[in-house]
Amino acid sequence: MPASFTPCPTRIRYKILALLTMISIITYVDRVNISVAARQMMPALGLTPLQMGYVFSAFVLGYALFQIPGGWLGDRLGVRKVLAAAILWWSFFTACTAVAGTLPSAAWLGILGSLILVRFLIGVGEAAALPNFNRTVADWLPPQERGFGIGVSIGGIGIGASLTPPAVAWIMVNHGWQSAFYLSALAGLIIAAVWVWYARDRPQEHDAVNEAELTYIRGDFRPDPILSRDKVPWLSFLQTPSVWWLVLAYTGLGYVAYVYMSWFYLYLVNERGFSVLRGAFLAMGPFLAMAVFCPFGGWLTDRLTNSFGLNTGRRSVGCAGMLLSGICILAGTGANDPHVAILLLSFGAGFLYFTVGAFWASTIDLTPRYAGTLSGIMNTGANIGGTISPTLTPWLAERFGWNLSLGFAALVAVLGGVLWLLVKPGDGLRQG
Numbered sequence: 001m002p003a004s005f006t007p008c009p010t011r012i013r014y015k016i017l018a019l020l021t022m023i024s025i026i027t028y029v030d031r032v033n034i035s036v037a038a039r040q041m042m043p044a045l046g047l048t049p050l051q052m053g054y055v056f057s058a059f060v061l062g063y064a065l066f067q068i069p070g071g072w073l074g075d076r077l078g079v080r081k082v083l084a085a086a087i088l089w090w091s092f093f094t095a096c097t098a099v100a101g102t103l104p105s106a107a108w109l110g111i112l113g114s115l116i117l118v119r120f121l122i123g124v125g126e127a128a129a130l131p132n133f134n135r136t137v138a139d140w141l142p143p144q145e146r147g148f149g150i151g152v153s154i155g156g157i158g159i160g161a162s163l164t165p166p167a168v169a170w171i172m173v174n175h176g177w178q179s180a181f182y183l184s185a186l187a188g189l190i191i192a193a194v195w196v197w198y199a200r201d202r203p204q205e206h207d208a209v210n211e212a213e214l215t216y217i218r219g220d221f222r223p224d225p226i227l228s229r230d231k232v233p234w235l236s237f238l239q240t241p242s243v244w245w246l247v248l249a250y251t252g253l254g255y256v257a258y259v260y261m262s263w264f265y266l267y268l269v270n271e272r273g274f275s276v277l278r279g280a281f282l283a284m285g286p287f288l289a290m291a292v293f294c295p296f297g298g299w300l301t302d303r304l305t306n307s308f309g310l311n312t313g314r315r316s317v318g319c320a321g322m323l324l325s326g327i328c329i330l331a332g333t334g335a336n337d338p339h340v341a342i343l344l345l346s347f348g349a350g351f352l353y354f355t356v357g358a359f360w361a362s363t364i365d366l367t368p369r370y371a372g373t374l375s376g377i378m379n380t381g382a383n384i385g386g387t388i389s390p391t392l393t394p395w396l397a398e399r400f401g402w403n404l405s406l407g408f409a410a411l412v413a414v415l416g417g418v419l420w421l422l423v424k425p426g427d428g429l430r431q432g
Contacts, residue, residue, distance in 0.1 A: 257352060
């Protein structure tokens with residue numbers, strides 16, 4: 001076991017994973033709620049679908065720009081403080097979404113500009129979440145469990161995103177769209193308090209780890225801080241081909257993921273003809289698939305890594321998942337039966353997130369010490385793709401139809417799978 005890792009009793013690290021999963025759920029409730037509320041927000045605020053696409057993209061732009069700072073802060077200051085501050089930040093601005101049209105910013109920027117600013121700031125806060133999840137997994141879990149650990153944590157995305165459409169639709173119909181944002185903000189405040197109360201930056205700092213358990217850690221315990229004060233090896237990142245291929249492939253994943261996050265519900269209602277509430281329930285399909293496939297893919301990449309080595313174990317899951325995602329999306333787009341289409345498109349989302357454990361564990365494999373920073377770089381790529389997707393998807397659909405728009409997303413997924421053939425996380429970083 002590497003000297004940089006301090007083992008931790010199973011009961012504690014799985015509680016940490018449970019908290020990360022809860023935070024993950026909240027992040028995607030706060031992210032997806034607007035895609036459902038948009039149906040009432042657009043007429044209430046006088047916005048067109050294209051303008052709503054700008055609002056969706058504003059979140060992703062803020063999210064993309066602050067991935068690297070968010071990961072770097074976790075590496076340097078510790079995940080406990082950074083995650084807590086981030087949750088409080090994005091919860092405040094989630095509540096502001098409900099009143100964006102009456103904020104002072106509306107007088108300066110107009111209603112659309114105010115809403116774009118608020119959603120951008122939510123993205124800034126949420127940017128710290130996933131890189132710090134990876135930093136936590138690197139610190140708290142042994143190497144043979146890291147794919148599964150990050151898969152479980154990020155699997156909360158699927159749970160949060162699947163619960164959000166029916167919950168927000170019900171709240172919107174019965175209490176108005178603003179209430180959905182207030183309740184989401186309240187949930188964030190609660191989970192931030194629980195995180196600060198239980199979490200620590202390192203296993204050896206946790207009150208529940210007793211002396212006997214520290215002795216059991218077989219001498220791997222280090223009194224030195226695991227938080228990095230050294231210079232980040234930016235040149236090594238730039239000189240390592242696997243870093244580039246991971247970033248490019250994850251950019252493709254981000255593009256496809258945000259088709260689901262931003263437009264899938266409206267695709268079901270407007271294109272496939274489902275009612276508001278029925279469409280909301282059926283829109284759960286892709287996100288339930290994500291919740292199941294994400295930890296399964298993480299578990300499988302760990303098993304394959306243990307049997308065949310890091311390069312084969314990570315690459316096989318990443319490549320197969322992206323290729324199968326593209327095939328399912330293409331088949332679902334062309335299906336005449338809307339329920340068959342939903343099933344195939346849901347599998348497309350599931351296979352997309354099947355690869356997540358391989359992606360994020362690969363950044364830890366390449367550099368455990370700077371896992372937060374490097375995963376922030378990788379996730380920046382995903383959110384560049386995600387910034388383009390919410391606006392390009394309706395543009396393509398308006399001009400060429402939904403079949404071509406979703407077919408393009410399928411092609412992007414397939415290209416991501418091909419790029420995985422070039423990724424070699426087991427080779428580590430090149431020394432700059």
